[in-house]
Structures are given as C-alpha cells and as structure tokens.
Amino acid sequence: MDVTVIGCGYVGLVTATCLASIGHTVRGVEKDPRKLKTLKDGHCPIFEPGLQELMQEHYASGALQFTDNVKAATQDAEVIFLAVGTPPKADGTVDMSYLEAAGKEVCDALAENENDYLVTIVVKSTVPAGTNRKLYNFLKQQTKAYVQVVSNPEFLREGTAVHDFLEPDRIVIGGESPEAFRMMRRLYDPIVKREEAFMTMNWESAELTKYAANAMLAARISFMNEMTILCEAYGADIEEIRKGIGSDFRIGPAFLKAGCGYGGSCFPKDVAALEHISRAIGHESLFVNAIQKINTAQKVRFAEKIMQKLGRPIVGAKIAVWGLAFKADTDDIRESPALDVIRHLLDKGAHVTATDPKAMENMKHVFKDEVEWSPDPVSCAVGADAVALLTDWPQYSTLPFRKIAATMNQPIIFDGRNCLHRDLMRETGFQYYPMGRPAVENALRLKHKV
Numbered sequence: 192m193d194v195t196v197i198g199c200g201y202v203g204l205v206t207a208t209c210l211a212s213i214g215h216t217v218r219g220v221e222k223d224p225r226k227l228k229t230l231k232d233g234h235c236p237i238f239e240p241g242l243q244e245l246m247q248e249h250y251a252s253g254a255l256q257f258t259d260n261v262k263a264a265t266q267d268a269e270v271i272f273l274a275v276g277t278p279p280k281a282d283g284t285v286d287m288s289y290l291e292a293a294g295k296e297v298c299d300a301l302a303e304n305e306n307d308y309l310v311t312i313v314v315k316s317t318v319p320a321g322t323n324r325k326l327y328n329f330l331k332q333q334t335k336a337y338v339q340v341v342s343n344p345e346f347l348r349e350g351t352a353v354h355d356f357l358e359p360d361r362i363v364i365g366g367e368s369p370e371a372f373r374m375m376r377r378l379y380d381p382i383v384k385r386e387e388a389f390m391t392m393n394w395e396s397a398e399l400t401k402y403a404a405n406a407m408l409a410a411r412i413s414f415m416n417e418m419t420i421l422c423e424a425y426g427a428d429i430e431e432i433r434k435g436i437g438s439d440f441r442i443g444p445a446f447l448k449a450g451c452g453y454g455g456s457c458f459p460k461d462v463a464a465l466e467h468i469s470r471a472i473g474h475e476s477l478f479v480n481a482i483q484k485i486n487t488a489q490k491v492r493f494a495e496k497i498m499q500k501l502g503r504p505i506v507g508a509k510i511a512v513w514g515l516a517f518k519a520d521t522d523d524i525r526e527s528p529a530l531d532v533i534r535h536l537l538d539k540g541a542h543v544t545a546t547d548p549k550a551m552e553n554m555k556h557v558f559k560d561e562v563e564w565s566p567d568p569v570s571c572a573v574g575a576d577a578v579a580l581l582t583d584w585p586q587y588s589t590l591p592f593r594k595i596a597a598t599m600n601q602p603i604i605f606d607g608r609n610c611l612h613r614d615l616m617r618e619t620g621f622q623y624y625p626m627g628r629p630a631v632e633n634a635l636r637l638k639h640k641v
C-alpha cells in the first residue's frame with residue numbers, strides 16, 4: 192500500500208521503517224532540516240537496536256523515502272499516519288499544537304490533491320479522548336476529500352521497538368468506518384498472526400486504551416516500589432515477592448521489578464495526562480495520583496538512603512553514578528531517575544562522577560561541568576565513597592568487582608535496579624544496598640580485616 196508517515200521522530204521512524212519492511216511503499220515527512228538531512232544521508236537519528244539496519248536496507252531499495260513536502264508526500268497516499276509529538280505542557284496537560292498543525296497541513300494537501308479514493312488518516316500520536324473525533328469533524332468541514340480517521344495507538348518499548356512493531360501482542364484500531372478498519376487490516380496483514388489480536392473499537396476507547404495501558408504498567412511498578420519500604424522494614428525480599436505473586440496467572444510476572452523509580456518519555460507523561468483528563472471531567476483520580484507520588488518519592492528515598500548509609504557526611508563525598516539512561520538499551524534520558532537522584536546529591540554537596548554506555552552525551556547537556564564524566568564504570572568508581580547504580584545495563588553485573596572495590600575509597604554499592612548478585616557483592620568485599628532486598632552490611636569490615 193502507499194503510505195505516508197508525518198513526523199520521523201521515534202514512533203514515526205519506527206512505524207515508517209517497519210511498514211516498508213513488510214512490503215509497503217512509505218514516505219516519511221520530516222520538517223526538521225537537520226534530522227531530514229541525517230535521514231536522507233541514510234543514517235538513523237536515534238539509537239534503537241535494529242532500526243538503523245532495517246532503515247538503510249529499505250531506504251536503499253526505494254521502499255522508504257524521506258521528504259519535508261507534505262503535499263507531494265500525500266499525493267498518492269492511501270494511508271497517512273500522524274506521528275508527531277504530543278509532549279506534556281508545564282501544567283501536565285497535553286500539547287496538541289504539533290498534531291493540530293500536521294492535521295491542518297494534511298487537510299490542505301488533501302483539498303488540493305482531489306483524490307477520488309478513500310484516504311485513511313491514522314493518529315499514531317498519544318492523544319486525549321475525543322481528539323480523533325474532533326479531527327474527523329474538522330476534516331469533514333474543511334475538505335471534500337473522501338477521508339476517514341482512525342486511532343492506532345502504539346505500544347512500542349524503547350530498545351525493543353522494532354520487535355514490538357513487527358510482533359505485536361495486539362493492534363488497536365479506533366474508529367467508526369468499517370471501510371477504514373478493512374484498510375488497516377490490509378495494511379497490517381503480514382504481522383497479524385491471530386485474528387483476535389486485531390481489535391477494532393470506537394475512537395475514544397482506543398485513545399483511552401493507550402493511557403490505561405501505560406498507567407496500568409506504571410501502577411504495577413509503583414506498587415512494587417511501595418512494597419520495598421515494607422520489605423526493608425520487615426526483612427522481606429521484593430524479588431521473592433515478585434516471584435510469589437507473578438506466578439499467579441491472574442497477576443503475571445511482567446512489570447513487577449522494583450527499583451529507584453520509572454522514567455522515560457511515556458509513563459510519566461501519560462500518567463500525568465490521565466490525571467488531567469480525569470480532572471477535565473471533574474474527577475480527581477486518587478489512584479493515578481498515587482502512582483505518580485510513589486514514583487517521585489522512590490527517587491528521593493533512594494538518594495536519602497545513600498546519605499543515611501554512607502557512613503560519612505555527604506558534603507564532599509564522591510558518588511559514582513553508573514547508568515544515566517531511563518532504562519537499558521537506549522540513550523534516552525527523558526524523565527530518567529538519574530536526573531532527580533544526581534540533582535539531589537549535588538544539592539546536598541556531593542561530588543558526582545557519572546558514566547553510561549549510551550546516554551552520557553545527552554546527560555552532559557543537562558549537568559555540564561557540575562558532574563565529572565567517566566568513560567566506563569571502573570574508572571568512574573576510582574576513589575568513590577559509593578556507587579549508585581541507576582540503569583539496568585546488563586554489562587554492569589559482570590564487572591571486575593574485586594578490582595573496583597580495591598580502588599574505591601569505601602566499597603559501597605547502592606543498587607537502584609536490583610541487578611547485582613548479593614553473594615558476589617559479599618564475596619568481593621562490598622557493602623551492598625539493593626531496593627527492598629536484604630543488604631550486605633558486614634562486607635566492609637571483612638575487607639578491612641583481610
């Protein structure tokens with residue numbers, strides 16, 4: 192099919208590339224001249240495993256093209272995706288200006304193109320309930336083009352986005368037109384493995400499904416994070432509890448990992464938006480509010496724990512931060528717990544050294560010379576009074592810990608992601624503080640005896 196994707200940011204580029212990879216002809220529209228040049232040079236402007244290779248393959252074959260010209264790009268399009276950003280405003284409400292601008296531009300282009308076949312506009316951006324209906328009414332008023340609107344929320348995780356797109360649990364399509372539903376079914380045919388996985392519903396249900404999915408996942412994490420407080424007070428182990436409840440098929444094991452808080456460009460934004468969507472109808476959502484409060488408190492609790500257990504004043508203490516990205520396999524630092532934890536430590540007078548395999552350049556723009564930057568975790572920890580591990584990069588669990596302990600001022604690790612092994616920490620001479628799990632407190636003394 193002939194497809195246009197407006198917006199080649201994270202979601203748009205993954206969508207455009209993956210649709211090209213399943214046989215469609217796709218034009219990606221990007222207005223940012225720098226980003227467009229990067230794309231036209233055959234490079235991927237974001238770090239996402241597998242995306243660059245797939246993009247280059249289909250760009251080279253001509254199945255995937257890039258332009259900044261909406262009119263030309265939509266000339267023959269059967270399906271037009273709107274995949275522009277809907278970032279949060281300062282008050283937590285959704286900034287719809289990019290989507291409105293894209294909608295208007297597509298509307299003008301359709302009016303000029305005067306095609307006589309059905310064009311389906313697909314809203315991929317995460318938008319409040321009612322947006323698709325408004326867009327449809329707007330297009331109906333403004334153009335005579337034969338056009339339908341469907342909502343098609345994305346459920347891509349950064350780091351596994353290509354896999355998530357090509358092997359989806361489900362594809363959610365919201366709308367009112369059976370013809371548009373059929374068009375979307377045809378578009379996604381190569382990746383619909385089970386008919387039940389292709390779901391059609393009304394616009395508002397699809398729009399709210401997106402927010403509900405992210406809020407539910409964030410709620411599971413916040414619940415487990417709150418449980419870490421009980422675990423630490425009563426001597427329980429959150430990992431055992433995770434296994435204990437995750438094996439119940441009604442609960443399931445995913446998204447129950449406790450840590451120093453969730454981050455990223457989606458959970459914090461979408462949970463906040465859901466709160467505002469509720470408020471807009473005069474409903475104060477206690478539940479959604481609690482998800483956010485627990486998350487904020489967990490980041491502070493982690494930083495406070497460092498100060499309590501450090502065994503020396505935080506002023507002038509050197510804290511080595513391992514991991515800056517909001518999760519592993521990405522260079523994305525948006526709403527990363529590292530932002531809050533580092534800010535807290537700096538405000539209390541700590542000297543922070545930091546490292547990350549992918550996200551360091553992004554974080555340098557935030558903290559500049561307030562933080563000392565290290566190329567790797569081993570050099571980052573030299574002379575440190577403690578390590579704070581904030582991202583679950585797999586390589587952090589196989590470091591030469593004995594050597595690291597020997598170079599530190601005091602061998603203490605605060606594991607904000609519960610990704611290190613207690614026994615290894617004990618054996619290599621570390622004092623070790625995970626989240627909601629028993630700590631190793633006697634290792635320091637043992638080391639000194641030796």
Ligand code: UGA
Binds near residue numbers: 346348455
């Ligand atoms: C999330 C959703 O998982 C996707 O389904 C959704 O499409 C996407 O948001 C979006 O709305 O675009 P993403 O933000 O890429 O994807 O990352 P996740 O893997 O969901 O992780 C989010 C945060 O939760 C990370 O900080 C991660 O470390 C944390 N997390 C995740 C936990 O603390 N515990 C867990 O058990 C899982």
